[in-house]
Amino acid sequence: MGRAPCCDKANVKRGPWSPEEDAKLKDYIEKQGTGGNWIALPHKAGLKRCGKSCRLRWLNYLRPNIRHGDFSEEEDNIICSLFASIGSRWSVIAAHLHGRTDNDIKNYWNTKLKKKLIATMAPPQPHQHLAIASSSSAPSSSSHYNMINSLPPYNPSISTNQLITPHQEMMMTMMDQQQQQLLYQEAMDSLVNSPNSNKRIMSHQEDSQEQSTNKGIMLLSDVRSGSSTTSTVTRVKMEQHDHHHEERSMEDYGMEDINHLISSSCTSSSSNSLWFDENKTEDTFMLYY
DNA sequence: AACTCCAGCAACCGCGTTGTC
């Protein structure tokens, strides 16, 4: 038994909104407000539309101060950073971009930004490992990474139990060989950079109360350049399945992670690659692998 | 000019969450 429809589909108009309908809705809401009841609104406003449709039209198009098109470089960076840290929480991302709607950002990501990022990233060479440049020198637009490590080639016969989480393992089964190679390299990287690296693993005690979530947004440009402005970045707490806890700074969410997320979102459109629990603490995002 | 392909975007759908009784 399915869910009951939100309205009588036979008696509501669907499809694109006409200028007259827009005017009616805008006029009504500006004068009367939404009244907190979208279901009743269309009837009161004299519209033959579903309440949901009215709400969507208002929020995405008619609402004052809405901006459409022409995303700036800064907006791109914010979207990328947030996507790397919280995934496809479009409404949360939209909250950081004044005048942008979640639908707009979602469309922009799916049609342009994702492709732009993929195009920016050079395909990885076999036996080489991509890592964020630690130099502060400005990177060229076509190369954001330094190859700093060589790793043994990916070998599917080697057990990855010690390297990857169960979620990653599940994702492995859904990936092609190139994606598996990437994930394998990422897992090796986490070993290479584990506890010995003060830069990459941050202790709980370092957290200071004045850090706010907003302050913590590190722009992708900072990731690219390895900028030292990462000292106040949001801590992203990684809870490993094997109960080893470590915290990753936003600095650790580089192009690899974004690519990883893109890959996983492509291979598994219906399942989120990350579970985001913002209730655990105000200052940390909880990411469960 | 006619047709096909495809990117971009508006709108829809359905599920999870929240509020109310």
Next chain:
DNA sequence: GGACAACGCGGTTGCTGGAGT
């Protein structure tokens, strides 16, 4: 505390217009 209604969100669909052939 359960049932129901409404809201909010993210994924998906389908229309439109421009580019390419």
